[in-house]
Structure formats: structure tokens, C-alpha cells
Amino acid sequence: MGLTKNRRKFLKTASSSALFATLGSSFFTSCYEKDEDISPVNNDDKNEDVWTNGYNIDSTNIKIDLNHNNFKILKGTGGWKRFDEGALLLVNVGSDIIRAFSSICPHAQCRTSWAYANNNFTCTCHDSIFKNDGSFVSGPAAGQDLKSLTAKVEDNILTVTED
Numbered sequence: 001m002g003l004t005k006n007r008r009k010f011l012k013t014a015s016s017s018a019l020f021a022t023l024g025s026s027f028f029t030s031c032y033e034k035d036e037d038i039s040p041v042n043n044d045d046k047n048e049d050v051w052t053n054g055y056n057i058d059s060t061n062i063k064i065d066l067n068h069n070n071f072k073i074l075k076g077t078g079g080w081k082r083f084d085e086g087a088l089l090l091v092n093v094g095s096d097i098i099r100a101f102s103s104i105c106p107h108a109q110c111r112t113s114w115a116y117a118n119n120n121f122t123c124t125c126h127d128s129i130f131k132n133d134g135s136f137v138s139g140p141a142a143g144q145d146l147k148s149l150t151a152k153v154e155d156n157i158l159t160v161t162e163d
């Protein structure tokens with residue numbers, strides 16, 4: 001890898017970090033080093049690998065291809081997914097509505113111990129329960145809701161952004 005490419009990656013990472021700081025964003029991962037302006041319909045050689053796993057994360061949003069095998073489950077009512085690369089919990093609540101939440105539990109910040117049943121998320125670290133609108137139900141999270149994010153679907157692409 002040449003110096004120019006390393007420098008470009010450094011600048012991309014640096015600018016992403018600056019944007020996160022500006023927006024106060026902390027949950028989008030910064031380990032992503034992919035090219036910009038990608039879309040599953042613009043699948044040229046340069047960008048093909050980006051959508052191999054069905055998603056793209058950049059400094060402002062996360063895009064998810066709902067037709068990809070990794071995310072197809074979100075197309076059906078009640079389908080849900082813990083998406084660790086984006087630190088998200090995603091759930092289809094019916095009527096083609098997908099909701100997105102930070103997967104960081106407000107109690108003690110567990111991220112990967114989630115279950116979903118009867119329209120509720122349970123953080124199995126200490127059994128806090130939240131409705132599928134993110135609101136607290138019971139447990140040691142004690143009145144703290146899941147952090148809700150904006151989720152929009154267009155042409156089978158889910159876009160998640162912070163408010």
C-alpha cells in the first residue's frame with residue numbers, strides 16, 4: 001500500500017472523527033475504511049466489496065440492503081437483528097416500519113446480550129426490558145430508555161441516522 005493511499009485513509013478517518021465530535025455521535029463505529037458514494041445499484045468494481053455484507057457505514061449514516069441475506073429478516077413483521085458493526089438493534093414493527101436503537105444498554109452498557117420476544121427487547125446482562133419503541137419497561141436500567149435513531153426505508157435500503 002503506497003503512502004498516498006495510507007494518507008487518504010488517515011484523512012478519511014480524521015475527518016470522520018471530527019464530524020463525530022461535532023455531532024456528538026459516539027455509537028457509529030470508526031473502524032470503517034471504505035470508499036464513499038456507494039450504492040448497491042452502483043455496483044462497480046471499486047465498490048463491490050463494500051456491499052458484500054449488505055451494509056455501508058460512513059461518517060453520517062448507516063445504509064443497509066434489506067435484500068441482502070444478512071438483513072432479509074428485517075423485511076418481516078417481528079424480524080429483528082443485533083447489528084454489532086453499527087452498534088444497533090433493528091426491528092420491524094409492522095406496516096413496513098423498521099425502528100433502530102443504539103445497542104448500548106443504558107444500564108451498564110452491555111452491547112451484545114440482547115433478546116427479542118413479545119415486542120420487547122431484553123438485555124440479558126441484567127434483565128432490563130424495553131418495548132420495541134425503546135421505552136423502559138423493567139429492570140435495573142431504571143427508567144432509562146434505549147437511544148432511538150432515525151430509520152427510513154427507500155427502495156429496500158434502510159438508512160439509519162442520529163436525530
Ligand code: FES
Pocket residue numbers: 105106107108109110123124125126127128139140141
Ligand atoms: S447492562 Fe443491560 S441490564 Fe445491565
